[in-house]
Amino acid sequence: MPPLVWDNRPDGLRAPALVCAFKGWNDAGDAASAAVQFLGASHNATRFAQIDPEDFYDFQATRPRIRLTEGRTRELSWPSVEIYEARVPRAPRDLVLLTGPEPSFRWRSFCRHIxxxxxxxxxxxxxxxxxxxxxxxxxxxxxxxxxASDETLTERLGLQASNYEGPTGITGVLHAACAEAGLPSASLWAAVPHYVAAAPNPKAALALVRRVEGLVGVTVDATELEQAAADYERQVSLAVQSDPDVQAFVERLERAAEEEDEPVDPRDLPSGDVIAREFQRFLRQQGPEDK
Structure with missing residues (x-):
């Protein structure tokens, strides 16, 4: 069986953008996978393909799951990467969404399939x-x-450049594969407080959704996620206030944040429309040899 298994082949996608997230090492607080899942739910995305897990996963590390259907039938579910299409008529492009656990093996082949x-x-x-x-x-x-794959695009999109050096996840390998293929790519990373790492972080998921919106020119009604983010911040604040040591630690982090270089006010970042226009201009400026 070929690794890429099609349920059907979507036709007529308009200038699509592929948005990916992988559970595991790349997904603190489940923020990245939650962001992509929210985008899919907001636009009634439908699955059209998956990557067969057989060659790419250590099933002792990422185990299949048994579930009961109708209370009696036992069904085996294997870990896999699923791929969805989302038609967005009011936007300049449609979306292809890819999500699943980070693979264990053959990363280069895996990314080549993507x-x-x-x-x-x-x-x-x-x-x-x-x-x-x-x-x-x-x-x-x-x-x-x-x-982004182009430094000029990074600046135009208002991204705070990452200076990270060290081990990478599947996302880093995927960007390298895109570069080899001449496919424009961008990477967004949300910073999650390490002292609440075990809890799902809808606040970080919301921040990623908002930046993806601007990057690809697609908007969503994020009211539900905004409420979840507000509830999250309130609940974490209450938990922090109940422990004097933790509260003192968080206050030190807050002071350190204030003492750093002038923080970027979200109002000073390019709007979604501006970002979308800049990206379109970037694509137009690329000659055939650059694409």
Missing amino acids: VDLAEALGVQLVVTCGALLADVPHSRPVAITGL
């Missing part, structure tokens, strides 16, 4: 979402760092 998929669908931009643990307070706006 690039092949993107090329087959006419994808114009690949965006990966990630979340990392950081010394940041939960009470401050979520910092989004990132990079």
Whole structure:
């Protein structure tokens, strides 16, 4: 069986952007996978393909699951990467969404299959979402760092460039594969407070959704996620206040954040419309040899 298994082949996707997130090392607080899942739910995305897990996963590390259907029938569910299409008529482009656990093996082959998929669908931009643990307070706006395949595009999109050096996840390998194929790509990373790493972080998921919106020119009604983010911040604040040691630690993080270089006010970042226009201009400026 070929690794890429099609349920059906979508036709007529308009200038699609491929947005990816992988559970595991790249997904602190489940923020990245939650962001992509929210985008899919908001636009009634439907699955059209998956990557067969047999060659790519250690099933002792990422185990299949048994579930009961109708209370009696036992059904086996294997870990896999699932791929969805989302038609967005009021936006300049449609979305292809990819989510699943980070693979264990054969990362280069795995990413080559994703690039092949993107090329087959006419994808114009690949965006990966990630979340990392950081010394940041939960009470401050979520910092989004990132990079793009072109430094000029990074600047135009208002991304705070990442200076990270060290081990990488599947997202780093995917960006390298996109670069080899001449496929424009961008990476967004949300900073998640390490002292609440075990809890799902809708605040970070919301920050990623907002940046993806601007990057690909697609909007969503995020009211539900905004409420979840507000509830999250309130609950974490209450938990912090109940422990004097933790509260003192968080206050130190807040002071450190204030003492750093002038923080970026979200109002000073490019609007979604501006970001979308800049990305379109970037694509137009690329000659045939650059694409």
